[in-house]
Amino acid sequence: MGGPLRPGPVRGVAQVVAPPPRPYRSEVVRTYSPKADEIERAWFVVDADGLVLGRMATEVARVLRGKHKPTFAPHMDTGDHVIVINADKVVLTANKAEKKRLYRHSGYPGGLKSRTYAESMKRQPAETVRRSIVGMLPKNRLGRAMAHKLKVYAGPGHPHEAQNPKPLEIEHARARAS
Numbered sequence: 001m002g003g004p005l006r007p008g009p010v011r012g013v014a015q016v017v018a019p020p021p022r023p024y025r026s027e028v029v030r031t032y033s034p035k036a037d038e039i040e041r042a043w044f045v046v047d048a049d050g051l052v053l054g055r056m057a058t059e060v061a062r063v064l065r066g067k068h069k070p071t072f073a074p075h076m077d078t079g080d081h082v083i084v085i086n087a088d089k090v091v092l093t094a095n096k097a098e099k100k101r102l103y104r105h106s107g108y109p110g111g112l113k114s115r116t117y118a119e120s121m122k123r124q125p126a127e128t129v130r131r132s133i134v135g136m137l138p139k140n141r142l143g144r145a146m147a148h149k150l151k152v153y154a155g156p157g158h159p160h161e162a163q164n165p166k167p168l169e170i171e172h173a174r175a176r177a178s
Contacts, residue, residue, distance in 0.1 A: 034071045034078060041149075042080045043165035045158070049086040052093055053132055055173035060084065061136035063168065064146045077142055081149040083165055084133075088125035088154040091175040092117055102128075126152040 044063060048056055062068060066078030092100070097118040105112050120128045130152040137143040151160065 032071070033073055034076060036076075039071070039076075039078050043083065043160065043163040044080055044168035045083045045085060045160075045165040046168045046170065047086055047156075048084050048129065049089040050175050051090055051170060051173045052175050053090045053129065056084075056090065056170055057129070057132045057136055059168075059170045059173060060133050060150070064133070064137065064149055075142075077145045079146055079149060081163070081165075082151070082168070083158050083160055084129060084150070084152045085156055085158055086154075087129040087152050088121065090121070090125070090129055093175065097121065126154045 046056065046060060060082050063082055064079045066072050066076075066080070069078055072078055098116055100117050101114045102117065102120050103112060103114045115123075117128065130150060133150060133152075134143075134147045137146050151158065
């Protein structure tokens with residue numbers, strides 16, 4: 001006989017208490033897992049002109065991952081395609097462009113190289129924005145599949161007009177005028 005023992009009505013005699021009944025099968029809620037053919041992917045375009053880099057990157061990573069959909073599953077790629085234009089006009093707050101540094105290592109002793117975000121944005125703005133967004137995705141093959149759906153361009157144009165991308169407004173990422 002399993003179950004916790006509680007003192008019974010007679011002093012010193014233990015009484016076995018039955019566990020609560022399990023719910024009926026009709027009351028059990030099943031975990032939804034979308035099938036590959038059920039996933040519908042949309043295309044969004046983000047104009048990064050005047051947007052704060054980190055706030056924009058978190059929102060774009062959320063859309064790439066698919067967390068904005070009711071069919072989100074953490075083990076599947078349910079996200080949408082995102083095109084980021086005007087990556088060269090993205091803003092970093094609190095003087096981070098001059099203070100914050102990007103590091104990379106060649107793998108050899110003494111092979112650590114660094115540069116500021118301002119230098120990186122001047123040299124290759126699209127790659128700097130892309131790495132900021134990809135850094136917020138999972139670090140596995142699922143994250144790499146999500147990163148393939150991200151397209152970043154430094155200028156105002158992009159070659160994906162045939163996909164009819166919808167604008168993705170990220171108003172909370174707009175930099176305040178100071």
